[in-house]
Amino acid sequence: MSGRIHISREVVLGGAMLVLLGLIATRFPAFVEPGNLANVFNDTAPLIILALGQMAVILTRCIDLSVAANLALTGMVAAMINTAMPDLPIPLILLVAVSLGVAMGLVNGLLVWRLSIPPIVVTLGTMTIYRGIIFLISDGRWINAHQMSDSFKAFPRQVLLGLPVLSWIGILAVIAIFILITRTPLGRAFYAVGGNPNAAQYAGINSGFTQCAAFVLSGALAGLTGYLWVARYAVAYVDIAGGFELDVVAACVIGGISIAGGAGSVAGAVLGALFLGIIKNALPVINISPFWQLAISGSAILIAVAVNVTQNRPKGRVILKKAEHAV
Amino acid sequence: MKLFKTLLAATAVAAIAFTAPAHAETKRIALVVKALGIGFFEAAAKGAEEAAKELGDVEIIYTGPTDTTAEGQIEVINALIAQKVDAIAISANDQDALVPALKKAMQRGITVVSWDSGVAPEGRQLHLNPSSNPLIGNMIIKLAADNLPEGGDVAVLSASATATNQNIWIEEMNKVKGNYPGINVVGTVYGDDLADKSYREAQGLMQTYPDLKAIIAPTSVGIVAAAQAVTDAGKVGQVNVTGLGLPSEMAGHIKSGASKSFAIWNPIDLGYAATVLSYNLATGKAEAKPGAQIPMGRMGTLTLDDTNSGAMADPFVYDSSNIDQFKDIF
Numbered sequence: 126m127s128g129r130i131h132i133s134r135e136v137v138l139g140g141a142m143l144v145l146l147g148l149i150a151t152r153f154p155a156f157v158e159p160g161n162l163a164n165v166f167n168d169t170a171p172l173i174i175l176a177l178g179q180m181a182v183i184l185t186r187c188i189d190l191s192v193a194a195n196l197a198l199t200g201m202v203a204a205m206i207n208t209a210m211p212d213l214p215i216p217l218i219l220l221v222a223v224s225l226g227v228a229m230g231l232v233n234g235l236l237v238w239r240l241s242i243p244p245i246v247v248t249l250g251t252m253t254i255y256r257g258i259i260f261l262i263s264d265g266r267w268i269n270a271h272q273m274s275d276s277f278k279a280f281p282r283q284v285l286l287g288l289p290v291l292s293w294i295g296i297l298a299v300i301a302i303f304i305l306i307t308r309t310p311l312g313r314a315f316y317a318v319g320g321n322p323n324a325a326q327y328a329g330i331n332s333g334f335t336q337c338a339a340f341v342l343s344g345a346l347a348g349l350t351g352y353l354w355v356a357r358y359a360v361a362y363v364d365i366a367g368g369f370e371l372d373v374v375a376a377c378v379i380g381g382i383s384i385a386g387g388a389g390s391v392a393g394a395v396l397g398a399l400f401l402g403i404i405k406n407a408l409p410v411i412n413i414s415p416f417w418q419l420a421i422s423g424s425a426i427l428i429a430v431a432v433n434v435t436q437n438r439p440k441g442r443v444i445l446k447k448a449e450h451a452v
Numbered sequence: 453m454k455l456f457k458t459l460l461a462a463t464a465v466a467a468i469a470f471t472a473p474a475h476a477e478t479k480r481i482a483l484v485v486k487a488l489g490i491g492f493f494e495a496a497a498k499g500a501e502e503a504a505k506e507l508g509d510v511e512i513i514y515t516g517p518t519d520t521t522a523e524g525q526i527e528v529i530n531a532l533i534a535q536k537v538d539a540i541a542i543s544a545n546d547q548d549a550l551v552p553a554l555k556k557a558m559q560r561g562i563t564v565v566s567w568d569s570g571v572a573p574e575g576r577q578l579h580l581n582p583s584s585n586p587l588i589g590n591m592i593i594k595l596a597a598d599n600l601p602e603g604g605d606v607a608v609l610s611a612s613a614t615a616t617n618q619n620i621w622i623e624e625m626n627k628v629k630g631n632y633p634g635i636n637v638v639g640t641v642y643g644d645d646l647a648d649k650s651y652r653e654a655q656g657l658m659q660t661y662p663d664l665k666a667i668i669a670p671t672s673v674g675i676v677a678a679a680q681a682v683t684d685a686g687k688v689g690q691v692n693v694t695g696l697g698l699p700s701e702m703a704g705h706i707k708s709g710a711s712k713s714f715a716i717w718n719p720i721d722l723g724y725a726a727t728v729l730s731y732n733l734a735t736g737k738a739e740a741k742p743g744a745q746i747p748m749g750r751m752g753t754l755t756l757d758d759t760n761s762g763a764m765a766d767p768f769v770y771d772s773s774n775i776d777q778f779k780d781i782f
Binding site for chain 1: 612613639641642645646647648649651652653655656657659660676677679680684700701702703704705707708779
């Protein structure tokens with residue numbers, strides 16, 4: 126039963142995306158050319174990567190509002206390291222970025238796990254703290270294109286087999302998270318903890334640890350994206366990706382990841398992110414007033430949530446009804 | 453910490469007091485900045501020194517708090533009053549909070565002018581704006597037109613749709629665009645001062661208008677993002693990015709050719725003009741009143757409006773010829 130809901134959910138979203146592309150094509154045909162769609166995918170890759178981490182967190186009934194701040198801080202540190210040591214190879218910078226992301230995710234996770242503070246409070250706090258730290262280490266100053274080394278900026282842009290490295294990293298992240306979620310005990314624990322924490326506890330799953338692991342995963346992906354983001358836009362400052370955490374949560378919600386935890390799929394998160402990415406990339410070219418743009422993005426989220434709620438509602442009740450009939 | 457700062461400020465002022473021999477003839481002009489150690493203000497101090505050299509009988513006291521607070525500036529002002537300086541030229545951290553301290557200074561016969569970031573009219577004799585909205589509006593389209601002798605399509609990439617400054621500048625730009633025949637302003641988009649959104653909007657402009665020749669971004673986030681988008685689209689040389697930006701942030705894009713030129717105030721000129729104005733008021737060579745025209749040396753004359761404020765000049769143009777000189781300043 127629940128399997129069928131998942132499939133139809135993603136098919137609905139996929140269908141909505143095709144309709145959306147069709148509508149955009151009537152106003153701006155060049156948008157649906159393969160080359161441009163590849164650009165849209167590349168532009169959406171950071172959102173996809175972050176949505177994958179956020180999905181794991183939301184599955185465990187938590188939320189991570191600090192992802193964008195984590196991204197910005199890691200990006201700033203990566204840029205500062207590059208400025209200080211321009212010859213440091215990119216793999217090392219990637220390693221530093223991911224480690225720093227992990228550390229920040231671990232802070233969130235430990236606060237949620239060990240001190241049992243509600244995740245929304247923890248990550249609201251760390252969000253502000255991480256942004257504040259950027260201010261402290263940078264003195265509010267920007268790191269600009271001419272201060273970054275060429276190899277630092279070129280890495281996400283390098284084209285391999287027709288796609289930029291940024292897109293490939295997005296694809297690799299999707300595959301890795303898909304395997305993690307569907308093929309490992311930790312992946313199943315995410316669902317179990319979110320679906321029914323008590324039952325998970327009885328089944329021998331440590332829900333605090335699982336939630337902490339989800340935050341670490343989200344942090345690692347945010348750290349990775351931090352370097353990619355700064356390299357792509359060739360600038361680092363306090364406010365980069367300001368408000369982006371809401372886009373990430375929105376992508377998950379549109380993709381059918383239940384805010385109540387325990388339900389959702391990798392395909393959903395990816396489709397949700399792509400859906401938002403298409404809207405974001407299409408709005409500039411179809412000539413819509415900026416005031417309407419905000420309303421359109423907001424409506425898309427609300428409609429998705431509404432669909433989600435109506436689809437999820439029967440789930441619990443059907444079981445009860447069956448139980449009733451059985452008695 | 454508070455005590456430490458007070459001590460620090462007191463020591464700094466004491467040091468100034470001891471090192472400054474009080475020649476009766478020498479006018480002592482204090483250039484008070486938002487905070488010490490900021491490149492922009494260090495450059496303004498350079499301009500003030502230039503003016504002092506030119507005027508001859510002027511000694512510049514370059515000072516300010518260690519962080520950008522109104523409290524810190526009030527301490528500095530009180531110390532300057534105690535030293536009986538002849539003039540205070542200040543870039544204020546708070547428009548209103550400094551008024552009582554500056555009023556006190558004026559009561560003691562000290563000339564007070566504000567520059568860059570203003571003080572409420574009752575707290576100063578005049579305010580020097582780096583530029584004015586009409587001058588900025590004209591400059592941003594002129595920058596685009598100067599590199600397009602044959603005309604062409606240009607588009608504006610602004611901050612948010614509700615950003616007051618940008619909207620006024622764009623409005624002023626539209627008023628004078630008739631003076632630039634052949635320049636066709638095709639549209640305005642909004643990047644919300646976010647690097648990623650501005651980048652996407654710039655990409656959108658290049659797609660929507662394949663013949664686009666220039667993007668005008670009167671915002672420091674937008675201009676950098678647009679330059680990067682043009683570079684990534686391989687359209688350097690085809691689409692020129694211009695507008696308002698900071699030399700330190702734009703140096704790389706000037707070098708790559710994505711931006712041929714852009715504009716912003718020149719802090720050296722600003723410090724210079726503030727000093728000459730203070731000198732002219734302090735020596736009684738001019739009086740600050742609405743409609744007055746006060747000379748400011750090589751920067752021409754300042755015309756005061758009803759609130760005793762005036763605009764110095766067109767924004768200063770930065771290009772490959774001078775970017776290296778300014779990129780480390782601000």
